[in-house]
Amino acid sequence: MSTSPVIKLASGEQIPIELHKVRMVQKLHLKPVEERLEAVKAAGYNSFLMSTRDIFLDMLTDSGTNAMSDLQVSSMLQADDAYAGSQSFDRVKQAVKDVFGKEYFLPVHQGRAAEHVIFQAFVSPGHVVPMNYHFTTTKAHIELPGGKIDEIFTEEGLKVKSTFPFKGNIDIQKLRNLIETHGADKIPFVRMEASTNLIGGQPFSVENMRQVRAVCQQHNIMLLLDASLIGENAYFVKQREAEFKDSSIGEILHTLCGLADLIYFSSRKVSSTRGGGICTNDVRLFDQLKDLVILYEGFLTYGGMSVREIEAMAVGLRETQDETVIGQSPAFIKYLVETLDAQGVPVVTPPGGLGCHVDAGGFLPHVPQTEYPAGALVAAYYIASGVRGMERGTISSVRDEAGNDLLADVELMRLAMPRRVFTLSQVKYAADRLLWLYKNRELVGGLRFEYEPKVLRFFLGRLVPTSDWPERLAAKFRADFGDSL
Numbered sequence: 001m002s003t004s005p006v007i008k009l010a011s012g013e014q015i016p017i018e019l020h021k022v023r024m025v026q027k028l029h030l031k032p033v034e035e036r037l038e039a040v041k042a043a044g045y046n047s048f049l050m051s052t053r054d055i056f057l058d059m060l061t062d063s064g065t066n067a068m069s070d071l072q073v074s075s076m077l078q079a080d081d082a083y084a085g086s087q088s089f090d091r092v093k094q095a096v097k098d099v100f101g102k103e104y105f106l107p108v109h110q111g112r113a114a115e116h117v118i119f120q121a122f123v124s125p126g127h128v129v130p131m132n133y134h135f136t137t138t139k140a141h142i143e144l145p146g147g148k149i150d151e152i153f154t155e156e157g158l159k160v161k162s163t164f165p166f167k168g169n170i171d172i173q174k175l176r177n178l179i180e181t182h183g184a185d186k187i188p189f190v191r192m193e194a195s196t197n198l199i200g201g202q203p204f205s206v207e208n209m210r211q212v213r214a215v216c217q218q219h220n221i222m223l224l225l226d227a228s229l230i231g232e233n234a235y236f237v238k239q240r241e242a243e244f245k246d247s248s249i250g251e252i253l254h255t256l257c258g259l260a261d262l263i264y265f266s267s268r269k270v271s272s273t274r275g276g277g278i279c280t281n282d283v284r285l286f287d288q289l290k291d292l293v294i295l296y297e298g299f300l301t302y303g304g305m306s307v308r309e310i311e312a313m314a315v316g317l318r319e320t321q322d323e324t325v326i327g328q329s330p331a332f333i334k335y336l337v338e339t340l341d342a343q344g345v346p347v348v349t350p351p352g353g354l355g356c357h358v359d360a361g362g363f364l365p366h367v368p369q370t371e372y373p374a375g376a377l378v379a380a381y382y383i384a385s386g387v388r389g390m391e392r393g394t395i396s397s398v399r400d401e402a403g404n405d406l407l408a409d410v411e412l413m414r415l416a417m418p419r420r421v422f423t424l425s426q427v428k429y430a431a432d433r434l435l436w437l438y439k440n441r442e443l444v445g446g447l448r449f450e451y452e453p454k455v456l457r458f459f460l461g462r463l464v465p466t467s468d469w470p471e472r473l474a475a476k477f478r479a480d481f482g483d484s485l
Helices: 033-042 070-078 087-100 111-122 136-143 172-182 206-218 230-240 249-258 283-296 307-319 328-342 373-385 424-439 469-481
Strands: 006-008 014-016 104-108 128-131 148-151 189-193 222-226 262-266 276-280 355-359 390-392 412-416 447-451 462-465
Touching: 014 328, 033 373, 033 469, 070 307, 087 104, 087 249, 087 276, 087 307, 104 111, 104 283, 111 136, 111 222, 111 262, 111 276, 111 283, 128 172, 136 148, 172 206, 189 206, 206 222, 206 249, 230 249, 230 328, 276 283, 328 355, 328 424, 373 390, 373 412, 373 424, 373 447, 373 462, 373 469
Parallel strands: 128 148, 128 189, 189 222, 222 262
Antiparallel strands: 006 014, 104 276, 262 276, 355 412, 390 412, 447 462
């Protein structure tokens, strides 16, 4: 029987419901629109540079922002404070084995640290890494030692509006063609990301991963799994893949993870605490990586984390097997996506994990990609609501050697949905303000860079509007809402 956190009301409406109670609260701030306008200006129209003192609902990311459970918090009190040989490590190692089915575990301080270690070990100049889609830090870490990525998603992958259940799948024929073109010796591994962050948190199916695994085995290529959102991917497999409709989340996790030679994850996502890890059943892979963990992260039993974080990670990993835990965010995301879609707001469908992704290209068709419509939409939405989203478009891309923007495949505003953080009334507020903005979208203009870092520019870059559109938008909000925030 499914324990998905969605109920049907007597009216017939279906709503997501919180299968937890709130025992601790944190004060939020909903400031007047004039103060929101000044705050986004001061941050250079970059939501990463904003302070939470100016933010009402923080939908920037789910990384490190998920709510920990009472069991996680209490587990931190039993931490064994030792540099080496800590019992806390023994507990997280056992949790990794029970949840992922992997014997050997290397802790690191976060997911991108795992990428750094793995890619330093296995990627060399001239290497090509096939994947279902890249992530920003993944791409940077592969290019650093001289490799390059090749995204081999299916035809459905970049369709904003779709009913295809597994848009994170790899195109098997493209994979075979890539191996034939470059040679298996130039491909250190195939990477599958659960679930594809930059194209809407879209999952892949078990059947697709089985097919990828078969091709990799045929050519003696390692299969690498980014399991940062593996719980949500398993949830979607249970919901959408008929073979697994009666399987437990734990069984699906073992099936998915059993197909991978090497797994890495951000604990900030998968287990709602700090840290990350690398795991495998292949002692040879473990031996290739362990020295780099000691060099870059710390000793093998703490990996740059405090033992308190390790204790909470162990509990959080086990909670990933609980459908009521991992199902809440997808249920809230589905509610928000379907609410907006019903009113004509262009959003990525089907709803994925991680967050609601708004199609900025469809929302602001009058703003050219060279003026960063996704970034402009994030700024405009904050002015209209006090909600902080994240740009996932051309600002998150890079420039070519001639200095021209490499335009993103899709221009998205991501509204992340951290686990067990928001209430349904807050989600309804987020939808209402976005609907208002959609009705007034012609007021929103573009952005241009004022300060642009060379690497991962979306983190620290500062932008300015191409006109006075932010002031006109704020004035329209005040005219429509009066004294209301």
